[in-house]
Amino acid sequence: MSAASGITSSTALWYASRATGIVSLIMLTGVVVLGVAVQKRGRLPGLPKFAVVGLHRSLSLLSVAFLVIHIASAVADSYVNIRLTDAIIPFAASYEPLWLGLGTVGFDLILALIITSLLRARIGHRTWRWVHWLAYVSWPVAIAHSLGSSTDLQSGWLLGLGIGCILAVAAALAWRVSEGRKPHEVPRAARVSVLFEQLSGGRQQ
Amino acid sequence: MTTNGTSIAPATRLRLDPTKCSGHGLCAELLGEHIALDEWGYPIIADGDIPAPLLADARRAVTDCPALALRLDRGARR
Amino acid sequence: MTTQPSDTAVPQGANARRLLPLAGRTLTLEQHRALHGPPAYQGSAQAVINEVRAAGLTGRGGAGFPTYRKLEAVLNAPGRAVVVANGAEGEPASYKDRTLLYSDPHLVLDGLQLAAEAVQARQAYAYVHPDQRVLRQVREAVADRLRAGIDRVPVTVVEAPPRFIAGQETAVVHRIEGGLALPRYAPVRVTERGIGGAPTLVQNVETLAHLALIARYGAGWFRGAGTPEEPGSLLATVHRPNASPKVIETAAGVALRELLGLDGYPARAVLIGGYHGTWLPADRVADLPLTNAALRAHGASLGAGVLVALPVDSCGLRETARIVSYLAAESAGQCGPCLNGLPRIAHALTALAGPGAHPRERADVSRWAGQVERRGACHHPDGSMRLVRSALTVFEEELWRHEHGTCVAPNSGAFLPLPSPMNPPRTDEDWR
Numbered sequence: 001m002s003a004a005s006g007i008t009s010s011t012a013l014w015y016a017s018r019a020t021g022i023v024s025l026i027m028l029t030g031v032v033v034l035g036v037a038v039q040k041r042g043r044l045p046g047l048p049k050f051a052v053v054g055l056h057r058s059l060s061l062l063s064v065a066f067l068v069i070h071i072a073s074a075v076a077d078s079y080v081n082i083r084l085t086d087a088i089i090p091f092a093a094s095y096e097p098l099w100l101g102l103g104t105v106g107f108d109l110i111l112a113l114i115i116t117s118l119l120r121a122r123i124g125h126r127t128w129r130w131v132h133w134l135a136y137v138s139w140p141v142a143i144a145h146s147l148g149s150s151t152d153l154q155s156g157w158l159l160g161l162g163i164g165c166i167l168a169v170a171a172a173l174a175w176r177v178s179e180g181r182k183p184h185e186v187p188r189a190a191r192v193s194v195l196f197e198q199l200s201g202g203r204q205q
Numbered sequence: 206m207t208t209n210g211t212s213i214a215p216a217t218r219l220r221l222d223p224t225k226c227s228g229h230g231l232c233a234e235l236l237g238e239h240i241a242l243d244e245w246g247y248p249i250i251a252d253g254d255i256p257a258p259l260l261a262d263a264r265r266a267v268t269d270c271p272a273l274a275l276r277l278d279r280g281a282r283r
Numbered sequence: 284m285t286t287q288p289s290d291t292a293v294p295q296g297a298n299a300r301r302l303l304p305l306a307g308r309t310l311t312l313e314q315h316r317a318l319h320g321p322p323a324y325q326g327s328a329q330a331v332i333n334e335v336r337a338a339g340l341t342g343r344g345g346a347g348f349p350t351y352r353k354l355e356a357v358l359n360a361p362g363r364a365v366v367v368a369n370g371a372e373g374e375p376a377s378y379k380d381r382t383l384l385y386s387d388p389h390l391v392l393d394g395l396q397l398a399a400e401a402v403q404a405r406q407a408y409a410y411v412h413p414d415q416r417v418l419r420q421v422r423e424a425v426a427d428r429l430r431a432g433i434d435r436v437p438v439t440v441v442e443a444p445p446r447f448i449a450g451q452e453t454a455v456v457h458r459i460e461g462g463l464a465l466p467r468y469a470p471v472r473v474t475e476r477g478i479g480g481a482p483t484l485v486q487n488v489e490t491l492a493h494l495a496l497i498a499r500y501g502a503g504w505f506r507g508a509g510t511p512e513e514p515g516s517l518l519a520t521v522h523r524p525n526a527s528p529k530v531i532e533t534a535a536g537v538a539l540r541e542l543l544g545l546d547g548y549p550a551r552a553v554l555i556g557g558y559h560g561t562w563l564p565a566d567r568v569a570d571l572p573l574t575n576a577a578l579r580a581h582g583a584s585l586g587a588g589v590l591v592a593l594p595v596d597s598c599g600l601r602e603t604a605r606i607v608s609y610l611a612a613e614s615a616g617q618c619g620p621c622l623n624g625l626p627r628i629a630h631a632l633t634a635l636a637g638p639g640a641h642p643r644e645r646a647d648v649s650r651w652a653g654q655v656e657r658r659g660a661c662h663h664p665d666g667s668m669r670l671v672r673s674a675l676t677v678f679e680e681e682l683w684r685h686e687h688g689t690c691v692a693p694n695s696g697a698f699l700p701l702p703s704p705m706n707p708p709r710t711d712e713d714w715r
Contacts (some may be wrong), residue, residue: 031502038271041229050231053269102434125225125273184227189710192626199630223618224660236657243654247619276472 013077018152020070022161025146027063028110029165031056032139036172040180056116064114067107099149102141109138139169216254218278220262223247225274232266232275239263301508301516302492303532304386309420312427315389318338321433322393323498329359331401335494337502339514344369344450344487345559345587347575350494353484356474357402360482364404365461365480366436370394370421370444370488371450372555375609376589376702379518380488381412382530387492388424393436397498397624399436402484407438408459413445444714445702447558447613451661452485454615463714465615466661487587489518509534513574517588524548524594528700535574543592545569551593552677552693554699555587558606559666562599562673565592581672582596591699598692600681602699603674604629604636612707615714618680621664624655628671642685648675 034056037044044052074080082100086093088108091101107145116123116131143166148151154164180186186194218241220237238257241249255263255277267275288585304310310318322326325331336351368391372380383389395407411421423438428434441459443503444448449451449464456477458464469476477483486494497505506514513535522528523544533542540546543553561583569578575584593599631644650672655664666682675682684690708714 038229048234049229050234050269053231053271120273121268128273143602183616183619187711188616189708189713191622192612192614193707195622195626196612196630199626220470221660222660223620224466224468226619228619243620245619245623247623247658249654249658 005062008078010077013073014079017070017073017152018076020066020073021146021150022152022158024063024066024070025142025165026161027059028139028142029168031060031063032135032169033172034059035135036176039183040175041184043088044176060110060117061112064110067110071107097150099145103145103149106138108143109134109141113138136173143169211245212272215279217260217263218254219250219266220276220278221248221250222274225276227272231269231271231272235266235269236262241267285317301315301323301496301532302387302390302489302518303530309385310387310389312389312424312431314434315387318509319390319393319418319496319499322396322495324397324435325498327505328401328403329493331397331498332358332462334400334502338493338497338505339502340490340505341513342487342498343489343493343517344688345557345589346630347585349487350490353474353486354398354401355471355473356403357482357484360475362481363406363577364399364402364482364484365405365406365408365478366395366398366402366484367408367455367486367571368398368488368491369408369450369455369485370409370411370417371455371464372587373443373445373447373449373613374587374589375447375558375702376522376557376591377587379520379530379588381414381417381661383488383492383518384411384712385417385420388421389428390495391488392434393495393498394486394488394493395438396436397494398484398486398491402482402557404484405436405522407436408478409438409440410443410450410455410459411440413442418442437695445706446708446714448615448661448663451663453661454483456483458715461562463711464616465714466659466663468660474631485685510536510574512576517585517587519573519590522589522591522699524592524698533573535572537573539571539573539590542573543568543590545592548592549595551595551597552587552599554591554593555583557589559662559669560584560586560589560673561669564676564677594695594698595697596692597698598636598681599674600632600685600696601636601673601679601692602697603670603678604632605697605701606699607632607667607671609705610663610670612705617662618664621654624651625664625667627651628655628667632674635682635685638688638690638708639687645682646676698704 008011034052037052042052042054043049045070065174074082075084075087080095082095086100087104090104090108091097093100112131113135116128120128143162181194181198183191226247230242230246231250233240235258239251239255243249263277267273267277312372319508332354333612335354336654340350342350353629366445370384375510391696392409396497399407409425411418418440425438425440439698443458444464446464448454448466449458451466452473453467453469454469457467459478473483475482493505501560508514508516514621516532517536518530519533519542520528520530521542525548543550545565553563553565553568555563555578561579563583567581571587578584593602608629614621616622616623628648631648634641648671653670656668657665681691
């Protein structure tokens with residue numbers, strides 16, 4: 001009886017971990033896309049700008065919640081040996097040290113992003129901005145962890161989902177680096193000359 | 206508690222650091238009664254104190270500004 | 284620099300030559316000492332301030348603020364103070380500060396030491412216009428004083444970048460701290476918190492020169508020139524038709540007609556106060572004395588003492604368009620309204636300076652002017668709009684002429700000086 005119920009509860013925890021992991025990935029993809037939208041002054045149809053910012057923040061907090069469940073259920077599950085410390089210290093686990101380690105790195109980075117964002121007013125804009133660049137590191141780490149640490153995303157409709165997330169982030173990145181000539185996208189010292197060029201080019205703005 | 210019709214609550218003003226502002230425009234959405242946008246997307250903040258019913262929105266504008274360009278100044282100054 | 288530091292004229296309306304030595308001379312330490320003696324330390328900070336207050340000295344950098352109040356503010360602010368001699372002179376039409384620094388740097392440096400006494404400072408800076416001859420002169424003067432052991436407070440010479448707003452108070456602080464000469468927005472004034480967080484006195488070099496002489500010869504002597512409300516002598520840079528620009532020492536109360544030579548050469552219009560100043564019709568100016576009181580009634584003020592008589596064969600609109608294009612290019616680019624407004628206004632003014640009807644441009648300029656004023660971290664947009672508004676008023680008739688395809692001066696060359704070749708800033712290094 002104990003063996004049977006042990007396997008059953010373990011399976012439930014394992015499934016919970018995988019499911020919340022997938023949901024977190026989708027949410028984090030949304031966070032990245034929304035983050036680029038904020039920077040690019042873009043809008044979601046029908047939504048005011050403060051909603052884009054608000055969604056970006058709410059979704060990031062929600063994804064941390066799901067991540068915590070994802071990690072807690074993996075640690076609690078007795079089928080594989082993952083300790084609580086493996087959630088913070090990367091590459092020290094006995095189960096899939098590389099892929100799990102990447103997950104740990106991703107979680108550490110996301111924690112840094114969330115904490116600095118919550119303390120934004122205290123630490124000042126410049127420091128906050130420097131740390132926030134790590135977002136572009138945290139997502140690739142997360143997707144690598146997702147693809148490598150379980151077979152779920154390696155076939156079937158979940159693979160499609162994974163590819164969808166990659167495409168979404170790739171599109172957001174392309175948007176992010178696309179040539180912008182608005183004042184905030186031009187280095188300060190060059191802004192006036194860029195505007196003068198635009199004015200003589202006939203593009204009345 | 207009021208004296209002669211004037212409130213003795215501390216005066217609160219919105220202060221903008223124009224060197225940080227990059228024209229996101231959230232503040233005007235959140236505090237439309239007090240902030241308008243010029244034709245280039247930069248905020249024009251009305252003179253004077255923030256009326257009490259708008260204080261919560263003003264605080265939100267301060268925390269939500271992506272550039273952290275707004276501040277709420279308390280105290281009867283000037 | 285296309286013009287030499289000019290020779291000096293005999294001060295008109297003043298009792299004696301005060302700030303500027305005789306034509307073309309530059310004074311060595313010995314010569315300066317022979318003329319004025321050593322720095323006239325007063326024995327206490329309050330003693331300096333009292334003398335300055337009695338003299339009624341006001342800032343000669345453009346703002347005209349009572350100097351004793353600035354000294355008091357820095358003295359009373361908590362922390363060890365720092366003093367700065369501001370000789371950036373970013374205004375291209377002004378030559379007085381670099382001329383003063385070149386001909387008698389020791390007068391300015393004496394004043395700097397006395398200012399340090401007035402605020403109990405232990406560190407001093409000389410922030411100097413980027414002219415290599417002037418810089419060399421000042422550096423040598425500082426070295427000579429070090430050898431002679433005259434200075435109580437060590438002086439560091441810092442080269443200002445060749446930017447119009449390099450002399451703005453917060454930009455000065457920023458640059459001396461090792462950063463770029465960009466204005467900063469701060470709810471606290473530099474007199475409370477400036478260089479490295481210390482209370483900082485930023486004073487124009489001419490003001491410091493006057494301070495040195497007041498300490499030596501007394502408040503009564505200082506009041507021997509000028510008017511009771513605007514005492515003392517002052518340096519002005521005068522631009523007249525058919526003459527190269529001259530730095531002269533004059534005083535409040537002197538007739539503008541005399542200073543500008545309007546009897547000899549009629550002028551199309553007069554510009555008072557430099558490129559952040561005000562255009563006035565020549566006939567309005569003809570009977571005015573050189574006082575802020577009289578000028579204010581016409582919406583003008585002395586500023587840093589730039590006086591221009593525009594020749595009759597110059598088009599005021601074209602000159603203004605050139606100046607405003609320069610002012611726009613010199614925007615720090617930090618604040619949205621200034622960055623967006625000034626280049627657009629310059630572009631529109633350039634159209635208005637040409638032939639043809641431009642009704643949209645006129646309305647645009649008016650609307651934009653209202654949108655840029657008082658919305659920046661510094662007063663660059665405000666001062667620039669002052670020039671623009673006065674131009675559109677004074678040259679109203681000229682606008683009409685252009686609309687109908689004519690101009691009073693269709694082939695005139697440029698009269699007002701701008702850096703040559705035009706060197707707009709493009710990278711951060713241009714602000715260092």
